[in-house]
Amino acid sequence: MGELDADTAPALREDLAVLAARSTEGLLVLNLSGITFCDSAGLYTLLGIRQTLPLADIDVLFTGASAVLWAAADRAGLTAHLDLGDGP
Template sequence: MPAADQNATPPGFGITLDTAAAEPRVVVTGELDLLTSPQLQEALAGLIADENSRRVVADLTGVTFFDSSALNVVLHAQRQAGERDVELAVVPSPAVSRVIELTGVAEHLSVADDPRP
């Protein structure tokens, strides 16, 4: 029996980059978990590393599930952004907000209400 494809994207998951906007953004839909979090990490790292970035938006309003691996990715990206003097604005869905609230990490994140400035 063949092993499951570890690079398979689950149904309903999507991640898009909008680099044409005044503020580059990553828009995520679906479940952010151990399987999909690396895609978010890669996208955020690329935008944060861009020398022209001063503010990057992580639009997570379409996220339906958010686990500890996803939270770790966002916290790591926040740390990277701070090191590069870039603001990382996280726009959470109710699922993301709940995890942020339950874990008490809100003080370490720049949480925004609206994905657009």
């Protein structure tokens, strides 16, 4: 996955919107183990995913959150809101 920041977050949002529109499963599992950098735009994107997809009857499961993502979420006070699962 690489970096999740102001440059890459819009593409992720677009890709997930397409997946959500096509979803018949009602569950999106997003493996976050490959995130090597995450800024506030990336965190905001993940938070948006966490909050909006359930409104479309799509549950979200974040798995494998990288240590980098955990650190960014912790600094922002968002680990509980993002529900990243167990620590890295």
